[in-house]
Amino acid sequence: MAGGAASGGSAASDTYKEARHWLLMPSWLVLGFFVFAPVCVMVIYSFLTKEFRGGVIWEPTLAAYDQFFFDRGLFGDSDPTLQWTYIEIFWRSIWQAGLATIMSLLIGFPTAYFIATRPDGTRALWVFLITIPYWVNLLIRTVSMKFLLRDEGPMNDALLNIGLIGEPLQIINTNLAVQLGLFYSYLPFMVLPIYASIERYNFTMSEAAADLYATKFTTLRRIVLPAVKPGVIAGCILVFVPSLGAFLAPDLLGGAKNFMIGSLIEEQFKGNAGNWPFGAAASMILLSMVLVLLLIFAQQQRRAGAAT
Amino acid sequence: MNDTVEIAVDVRDAIKRYGDFTALQKISLGIRDNEFFTLLGPSGCGKTTLLRMIAGFEDVTEGGIYLFGDEIKTLPPHKRPVNTVFQNYALFPHMTVLENVGFGLEMKGSSRKDAAKRAGEMLDLVQLSQFAKRKPAQLSGGQQQRVALARALAPSPKVLLLDEPLSALDLKLRKAMQIELKHIQRETGITFIFVTHDQEEALTMSDRIAVMSAGELQQLGAPRDIYEHPRNMFVADFIGDTNLLEVSVDKITDGRAQCHIGGGHELICDAVDGVSVGASVHLSVRPERLVLSDQASDGNSLKGTVTENIYIGTDISTMLDLEGGPKITVRTSNTERGNKRLIEPGSPAFVNMEAGAARLLVD
Numbered sequence: 001m002a003g004g005a006a007s008g009g010s011a012a013s014d015t016y017k018e019a020r021h022w023l024l025m026p027s028w029l030v031l032g033f034f035v036f037a038p039v040c041v042m043v044i045y046s047f048l049t050k051e052f053r054g055g056v057i058w059e060p061t062l063a064a065y066d067q068f069f070f071d072r073g074l075f076g077d078s079d080p081t082l083q084w085t086y087i088e089i090f091w092r093s094i095w096q097a098g099l100a101t102i103m104s105l106l107i108g109f110p111t112a113y114f115i116a117t118r119p120d121g122t123r124a125l126w127v128f129l130i131t132i133p134y135w136v137n138l139l140i141r142t143v144s145m146k147f148l149l150r151d152e153g154p155m156n157d158a159l160l161n162i163g164l165i166g167e168p169l170q171i172i173n174t175n176l177a178v179q180l181g182l183f184y185s186y187l188p189f190m191v192l193p194i195y196a197s198i199e200r201y202n203f204t205m206s207e208a209a210a211d212l213y214a215t216k217f218t219t220l221r222r223i224v225l226p227a228v229k230p231g232v233i234a235g236c237i238l239v240f241v242p243s244l245g246a247f248l249a250p251d252l253l254g255g256a257k258n259f260m261i262g263s264l265i266e267e268q269f270k271g272n273a274g275n276w277p278f279g280a281a282a283s284m285i286l287l288s289m290v291l292v293l294l295l296i297f298a299q300q301q302r303r304a305g306a307a308t
Numbered sequence: 309m310n311d312t313v314e315i316a317v318d319v320r321d322a323i324k325r326y327g328d329f330t331a332l333q334k335i336s337l338g339i340r341d342n343e344f345f346t347l348l349g350p351s352g353c354g355k356t357t358l359l360r361m362i363a364g365f366e367d368v369t370e371g372g373i374y375l376f377g378d379e380i381k382t383l384p385p386h387k388r389p390v391n392t393v394f395q396n397y398a399l400f401p402h403m404t405v406l407e408n409v410g411f412g413l414e415m416k417g418s419s420r421k422d423a424a425k426r427a428g429e430m431l432d433l434v435q436l437s438q439f440a441k442r443k444p445a446q447l448s449g450g451q452q453q454r455v456a457l458a459r460a461l462a463p464s465p466k467v468l469l470l471d472e473p474l475s476a477l478d479l480k481l482r483k484a485m486q487i488e489l490k491h492i493q494r495e496t497g498i499t500f501i502f503v504t505h506d507q508e509e510a511l512t513m514s515d516r517i518a519v520m521s522a523g524e525l526q527q528l529g530a531p532r533d534i535y536e537h538p539r540n541m542f543v544a545d546f547i548g549d550t551n552l553l554e555v556s557v558d559k560i561t562d563g564r565a566q567c568h569i570g571g572g573h574e575l576i577c578d579a580v581d582g583v584s585v586g587a588s589v590h591l592s593v594r595p596e597r598l599v600l601s602d603q604a605s606d607g608n609s610l611k612g613t614v615t616e617n618i619y620i621g622t623d624i625s626t627m628l629d630l631e632g633g634p635k636i637t638v639r640t641s642n643t644e645r646g647n648k649r650l651i652e653p654g655s656p657a658f659v660n661m662e663a664g665a666a667r668l669l670v671d
Contacts, residue, residue, distance in 0.1 A: 204394055226402040
């Protein structure tokens, strides 16, 4: 038995490995049951035939994807032409989510910067204040938003009273209302990661830049932003992705004209009018799009990491 | 002071307060053009605050700061023609070494190409040309320090400010950098204002030193001046090793003060402004200015008993109890001692000194 001590050592590390598997088991179970399994169900359903009162018939078909991309006429027997309805809804969703993300960034970055530059010990309070509105259910917050933005709502009343406008601004049921709703729903997801990266930022670097004749704006652009970029990107992803699939804000604030992916998918699973395979297929397309976006981001991060 | 010497930075009655706390109490000093000037003091003495006020990172509560005659205290940092080497270097991590060094020039309006050319020359000066394309994180601490120096020198500042730039380096590297900094200062002819708490570093590098403590200027002078003629207790104690003895002044004649220390030992030393007959003050005498002997000399001679000999490489440090109580340390270099036998602990000995060796201190 040469190397008895060595094998003893590796036996010890094997024990650790085994223990690690068991300790990770709860996480694996939760992930498997609540993430992996539902996605599998979705993938399978998107390839099944629809049942008219909701539900599916177990016959494999590409009909759901076909319906998404192609128009085959009222009776399904004409030559297929590209179907723009759903692609437009997707495009509008991307556009709306993108604008909401930009709004969140424009408001969230200065907010995060402000919090991160408060004296030690007071920052936690500011973060706490930011999160307070988010203890209230999203539905209730979105409904209050609707009330605020209404033609006869307090915002228009105030603007009319101070004479800034002659007649009520039509905000509700517009794209802007949807963007504002999304922006308000997800703002903390922008503020918190940016705050975390600004807090880690070494402000002596800003002093060094100022010392080397850089103005405040140049310092922000050339020194601060590159340093906190990971936080900004994380914030944008965290706002953009849920905005893309959101259905509360578009439903309640956007009206029928401003349909977004979330609403489209939601409709497919509601009542008897739904089409489960089509809803699953639309979800799959949405998921793939987000996945591609994240992969591009990860690729870029890796490239940036390799450069340093 | 010579009239032809131009003053680079003139600090006039500068006061800095943070709420109730006064960090700097009415400091006035003139830093000459082309000189290596050091602000020396323990941590919290206000030296860094003063440096940051010159750079523009701290407001001046009262008083003024002038750069070659121009009031600069209202200028923001990016409009002051001074550059800083920061204690933790503050290099920009996402830029290459060359981009870091060229940044200041680019901000001053040089084209990217010109900035890169000049940055390359600065890297030559600090011997880092081969690392131009690297990121700061790929360099050692000493190399990062040199990049920070090159970056601050590249825009040819009128004054270079250095905030304890060597404190993060190990001893050997620090010594090498001290000499390199001194050379670069002479080569470029730029006024350096160097902040340190290390008195040896200050003595090695500086043309003049301002010793600070508790927000006040204690003494301003050349290293030799400060070491040999400390003005007060703080300076004598802070700079180098010294024996501090309590003395009473008995008589002053022809610039000589006759005094006695505890135990009745008589001493004669140079009189000092501000110390009059009857005063009870302290006297500082450097251990290396004392001579240990088994015989009394004609001049100042104190009798005592050796308690301990400590070997410290180049020197022997001998501690004695003087008759009547006071303790004193004598430092003898090994070359000076030659083959003479050490005086063993427990043996009586005389501590002899010339009149000029001891210095009366204004408390």
